[in-house]
Amino acid sequence: QISPRCNSEKHYEHFGRCCTKCDPGKYMSAKCTATSESICLPCGPDEYLHTWNEEDKCLLHKVCDRGKGLKVVHPGNQTFPRQCACIPGYHWSEDFEICQRNGKCDPGFEAENPSDLWLWINDRCSILRRNKESSGDNFINTHMSTNSASQAYEDTLLLTKEEKILSEDSCYPQGHTCGEADP
Amino acid sequence: LTINGTNIPTGSKKVNLSSWYHDRGWANISNMTFSNGKLRVNQDGFYYLYANICFRHHETSGGLDTEFLQLMVYVTKTNMKIQNSDTLMKGGSTKYWSKNSEFHFYSINVGGFFKLRAGEEISIQVSNPSLLDPAQDATYFGAFKVRDID
Amino acid sequence: LTINGTNIPTGSKKVNLSSWYHDRGWANISNMTFSNGKLRVNQDGFYYLYANICFRHHETSGGLDTEFLQLMVYVTKTNMKIQNSDTLMKGGSTKYWSKNSEFHFYSINVGGFFKLRAGEEISIQVSNPSLLDPAQDATYFGAFKVRDID
Amino acid sequence: LTINGTNIPTGSKKVNLSSWYHDRGWANISNMTFSNGKLRVNQDGFYYLYANICFRHHETSGGLDTEFLQLMVYVTKTNMKIQNSDTLMKGGSTKYWSKNSEFHFYSINVGGFFKLRAGEEISIQVSNPSLLDPAQDATYFGAFKVRDID
Numbered sequence: 001q002i003s004p005r006c007n008s009e010k011h012y013e014h015f016g017r018c019c020t021k022c023d024p025g026k027y028m029s030a031k032c033t034a035t036s037e038s039i040c041l042p043c044g045p046d047e048y049l050h051t052w053n054e055e056d057k058c059l060l061h062k063v064c065d066r067g068k069g070l071k072v073v074h075p076g077n078q079t080f081p082r083q084c085a086c087i088p089g090y091h092w093s094e095d096f097e098i099c100q101r102n103g104k105c106d107p108g109f110e111a112e113n114p115s116d117l118w119l120w121i122n123d124r125c126s127i128l129r130r131n132k133e134s135s136g137d138n139f140i141n142t143h144m145s146t147n148s149a150s151q152a153y154e155d156t157l158l159l160t161k162e163e164k165i166l167s168e169d170s171c172y173p174q175g176h177t178c179g180e181a182d183p
Numbered sequence: 184l185t186i187n188g189t190n191i192p193t194g195s196k197k198v199n200l201s202s203w204y205h206d207r208g209w210a211n212i213s214n215m216t217f218s219n220g221k222l223r224v225n226q227d228g229f230y231y232l233y234a235n236i237c238f239r240h241h242e243t244s245g246g247l248d249t250e251f252l253q254l255m256v257y258v259t260k261t262n263m264k265i266q267n268s269d270t271l272m273k274g275g276s277t278k279y280w281s282k283n284s285e286f287h288f289y290s291i292n293v294g295g296f297f298k299l300r301a302g303e304e305i306s307i308q309v310s311n312p313s314l315l316d317p318a319q320d321a322t323y324f325g326a327f328k329v330r331d332i333d
Numbered sequence: 334l335t336i337n338g339t340n341i342p343t344g345s346k347k348v349n350l351s352s353w354y355h356d357r358g359w360a361n362i363s364n365m366t367f368s369n370g371k372l373r374v375n376q377d378g379f380y381y382l383y384a385n386i387c388f389r390h391h392e393t394s395g396g397l398d399t400e401f402l403q404l405m406v407y408v409t410k411t412n413m414k415i416q417n418s419d420t421l422m423k424g425g426s427t428k429y430w431s432k433n434s435e436f437h438f439y440s441i442n443v444g445g446f447f448k449l450r451a452g453e454e455i456s457i458q459v460s461n462p463s464l465l466d467p468a469q470d471a472t473y474f475g476a477f478k479v480r481d482i483d
Numbered sequence: 484l485t486i487n488g489t490n491i492p493t494g495s496k497k498v499n500l501s502s503w504y505h506d507r508g509w510a511n512i513s514n515m516t517f518s519n520g521k522l523r524v525n526q527d528g529f530y531y532l533y534a535n536i537c538f539r540h541h542e543t544s545g546g547l548d549t550e551f552l553q554l555m556v557y558v559t560k561t562n563m564k565i566q567n568s569d570t571l572m573k574g575g576s577t578k579y580w581s582k583n584s585e586f587h588f589y590s591i592n593v594g595g596f597f598k599l600r601a602g603e604e605i606s607i608q609v610s611n612p613s614l615l616d617p618a619q620d621a622t623y624f625g626a627f628k629v630r631d632i633d
Contacts, residue, residue: 047507051265057298059267060508063488063617068586069541087543095197095310096253097273098541098586209421211379211448213483229511231381231531231627233444235422253588257620270620271509272535274590279581281429288403290424292442292592294533296625298511320407320420325446327381327479329627333513359571361529361598363633381531383594385572431579438553440574442592470557470570475596477531477629 010052021052025078028054043078050079069099184217184324185210188317195248197255200307200315208319215326221261221304228328232271233294234258234307237321238314240280240287252278256291257308258324264302271297275310290321298332334367334474335360338467345398345461347405358469365476371411371454378478382421383444384408384457387471388464390430390437402428406441407458408474414452421447425460440471448482484517484624485510488617495548495611497555508619515626521561521604528628532571533594534558534607537621538614540580540587552578556591557608558624564602571597575610590621598632 006018013019019032022040027049030039043049043058050059064072064084076082086092090099190202201220205212216223224230236256240247255275261268274293299305307324309315315322340352351370355362366373374380386406390397405425411418424443449455457474459465465472490502501520505512516523524530536556540547555575561568574593599605607624609615615622 044507049265050267053265055265059269060485060504060619063619065488065539065617067539067541067544067614067616069543090543095195096255096586096588098253098539098588099543101542101585209445209447211446229627233446235424235443235445237423251584253586255588273537273618273620274535274592276589277584277587284401284427286403287427288405289426290441290443291590292424292444293535293590294444294592294594295509295535295623296511296533296627297509318423320423323445327379327446329479329629359595359597361596383596385574385593385595387573434551434577436553437577438555439576440591440593442574442594444594468573470573473572473595477529477596479629
């Protein structure tokens with residue numbers, strides 16, 4: 001049981017002492033001793049640590065592999081992991097860790113309510129009732145009737161299991177993609 | 184650890200395989216703990232991790248959803264201290280499993296040498312779990328400690 | 334142990350591969366015995382077993398019996414005391430090797446960590462032995478002891 | 484060692500892969516030296532060598548030169564004293580990657596137990612380097628010493 005003063009988010013107990021962890025962006029090259037504090041060194045190029053830690057090594061930024069249809073959305077830095085996204089026309093498939101081509105909606109879907117926004121999850125085009133949960137297994141959407149792509153993006157929150165933002169590869173009449181997938 | 188054939192998830196989505204035998208047949212475990220479907224490291228050290236996953240489909244199991252499949256395994260490490268999960272190893276293949284063939288089979292093997300810390304957990308994810316071969320000589324994974332961390 | 338390329342069975346049926354070099358080229362053996370085509374365990378312990386098997390076909394070897402193949406390896410443990418043989422590991426794939434292609438190649442790798450007792454024997458079976466790649470860097474198997482049994 | 488994704492050769496010819504991380508992410512090294520793209524043995528001993536190589540192609544990368552590919556990995560040992568290089572292990576497969584498919588993926592795993600001498604060097608060659616998956620969980624190789632030479 002760590003004593004109250006040695007709060008576990010920024011401190012750790014070592015040899016009975018309450019020592020300071022390394023702050024985000026640094027790794028612990030040496031733990032504290034009876035007479036010295038922890039030694040923290042900055043993460044190297046292409047590495048990061050996003051939290052206070054006792055790690056002896058930083059994490060490596062993932063590769064936004066163009067060979068899987070990915071591009072860099074946020075390069076990441078010593079405290080924040082790199083973010084990738086699929087290039088337009090593709091959406092991230094968590095199952096196979098690749099960018100899958102957005103399927104085409106059948107013409108019938110597009111003509112029926114051209115002004116509405118059809119949200120299309122993975123490879124199924126589905127019409128969503130107003131504020132109804134979508135047919136996807138764990139995605140929650142609200143159905144907006146709107147004409148402007150950017151407004152739809154801001155107002156619609158797409159949650160996946162890992163709290164990532166999933167692109168709205170919507171079936172606009174012009175087939176324009178308004179959001180970015182974040183694998 | 185060998186797959187518990189009686190408790191394999193269905194579907195083709197990527198799933199976490201959490202139902203393994205750790206004490207039956209070829210499965211054995213020591214100095215590590217198996218709980219909540221994950222293999223937990225008890226001692227810091229350098230470990231060799233490996234996994235062998237077999238997928239199969241017999242025509243008597245009904246048609247496949249698609250003939251174009253991607254059969255994959257991911258071996259993941261979870262570090263609770265920094266709330267981080269990352270894939271250590273992945274393997275697999277895209278496959279064209281023709282509907283005209285009676286039987287299809289494909290095995291993946293991955294292995295690698297990793298520094299692991301006490302408290303870290305190893306887990307297995309696969310795509311297309313319903314195609315998994317449930318035999319103990321087909322679908323299994325494990326780890327053994329090679330030496331301490333200097 | 335590496336395959337003895339001069340003594341590979343023919344045909345496509347599953348056969349026992351018993352002809353291996355244990356002292357030539359990359360092959361080496363210690364604390365285990367190779368006899369009657371099987372690798373015998375001399376000391377109880379936890380061993381890491383592995384096998385790498387390569388299959389190939391060149392058009393100059395004449396046509397294949399069929400374009401639909403199942404290329405497999407089985408690593409088997411025989412326990413003479415209880416007169417029992419069981420497969421420890423298996424791997425492979427169904428394959429469509431088109432007659433129009435000049436050359437086909439496919440390799441399988443399996444590996445796993447097993448508790449073995451003195452006297453038990455490890456052997457290798459494959460399907461389609463006539464397609465085996467006889468090179469020492471292609472078709473080989475082995476085992477090394479990781480630690481004693483507690 | 485894990486592939487340095489920023490420095491992968493192009494083309495489809497067999498090439499030597501010399502750009503690896505040895506200290507970042509999952510990569511680690513001790514008692515061996517990484518220099519000139521090769522892993523040098525510092526201590527005589529029996530080592531377990533392994534390599535995992537993933538190939539992938541996405542339609543957005545443009546068309547493949549051919550739909551008929553041979554995706555291979557070769558693990559080679561170089562003995563400077565006798566100016567000799569030999570393949571210890573090879574693996575891979577001929578593949579038909581149809582132009583109609585959006586995405587293709589294939590992984591190879593090889594592993595084996597070898598006697599290595601101080602000064603000898605291990606290197607990796609692959610075919611079709613431009614198809615290599617640059618992720619650290621996809622393309623990596625390594626070695627660990629199991630025991631001394633008696």
